Amino acid sequence: MAERKGAYGTSTSDTSFRRTWDREEYAAKAEERERKSREEGKARHEAALAGKKFHRRASTPEDSRDTEARQARLNVADQVGKTSLVPAGAGQGKRGKGAGFYCDACDLTYKDNLQFVEHLNSKQHLINTGESGEVRRATLEEVKDRFEWLKRKREDEKAREVVDLSARIEVAREQEEREREERRRKRNEKRRKTKDGLGVQDARVEDDGVIR
């Protein structure tokens, strides 16, 4: 029997307008759902036998990544000697940005580094930064690679170390020059920022802070 074709060459029948379903996909989904519910029922039963209450574990977000060790020491001294503007109501509590160690992800401010590092390790912070709180186990290969890298790094550092006194003086002088240049640049920047171009005149009192 010749197949009936429509005007656009597509085969038609009286029910071809209906939506079609991928039966296999849905069968797999149903099986997965049943398996999960069976497992949960089993866990519930076992918990009941042990006289405990069953709690369903919250699923881990798919985009969460492993927690990793800190790359460097926590820099707690970078704000020393700096001035920052703080909103008027920031004096109370940890909420919001205030004076102290501020955590961007959680919008909290801590007054000391011990509290701050405790917060960085806390579940709350890990969830906010999308970390799972679990660390991947290292294999022997990774350990070996890490060791090779550390060894190379230490050798590099050793090579840069100078024993000669005159060379050391030279290195120190260059370092000092660089620092002075940086200070000069900052001062000029500050001067440019003020309206009249005169710069900030720092009020200096004779014997500032010395009690006589």
Place this chain on the structure above:
Amino acid sequence: MAHQADARRALDERGYTGTLIHGDNPLKLFEKAVRDRIIDSYYWKEQCFGLNAATLLDRAVDLTFLGGTYGVAQKPTPFLCLAFKMLQLTPEREIVEFYLSQAGEEFKYLRALAAFYVRLAWEKDEEVYTTLEPLLNDSRKLKRRTREGWQLTYVDQFVDDLLGKSRVCATTLPKLNPRVFLEDEERLEPRVSGLGEELDELEDEDEEEKGEINGNGHVSSSEEGEDSEEVAEGG
């Protein structure tokens, strides 16, 4: 496979699931007081968070001294914190052996750390002996922080302490059968000293010396020094 970033869950009173050492939670090898101090310490919170067996190397390389607790407040040393971390991680045997051999050759404090871990965590006495005894040939210097002050020690001396003493670095070590006992049971071959023939010569000298003492009644000071060294080595 993954482990927790900190020891909170491992020390939870409600129960522990994980690797067992000597039939118990490995973290319990440290005493409660020391454990609490470690977990309270800034080094633990800042530097030991989220370490695994590979990144542990970063910290171990930076160690400059070993020891237990120090000061009036009995602060734990970084060495002790890292040992605690190792107990939490319980790295595979090959990794520990790598720490001891290849990496230990380069970084002496890492070797001391791994040796401490082996003594604490390995369950078979003969394995502890066979793994640690080769380290008695390593005579590099180590700095040791005591309760108040500092002390100079050597890798071989530290390992000897681990094999002989019952308390090292603020930790009571698990019971280890004496070597002689294991040799009697034929679980262990008699140890061949790294000194080799020198040992025999030293013994001969000893006997001669004894003869001299009997004859003259005194020993020269330099010979006395050698003598005491030999005693430390022989253990």
